[in-house]
Amino acid sequence: MFNILLHTHSGxxxxxxxxxxxxxxxxxxxxxxxxxxxAYLVMLVTGVWMLALKGFPWLFILKGILALILIGMMEMTLGRRRRKEPTFFMWILIIVILAVILLIGYEVL
Known part of the structure; x- marks a missing residue:
């Protein structure tokens, strides 16, 4: 079951x-x-489910918190785009947070 969730989540x-x-x-x-x-919804549900199966390790809880922050940043960036406001700084933050999340997810950190 965990492998199915893992592949769904990473995909x-x-x-x-x-x-x-x-x-x-x-x-x-x-x-x-x-x-x-x-996609946010499926990603969050599979992530929480995997957290429960793993016993809530602190590093993956941190990954989940960063994922929630990333979702918020993505939504703010899309809102700024609709209002035609600058989004360069938001893109930089999104790329950095996404890189940290991926490094934690693939157990590099």
């Missing part, structure tokens, strides 16, 4: 990043945003 990260880029590029179309939010 959803890739889909989520792709949908975020598409949502940013096509910010006037609502369909990409809806798909992105569905």
């Amino acid at each position: 959803m990260w890739g889909i989520m990043v792709l949908l975020f880029i598409l949502s940013f590029a096509f910010y006037r179309q609502r369909g990409w945003n809806m798909g992105l939010r569905l």
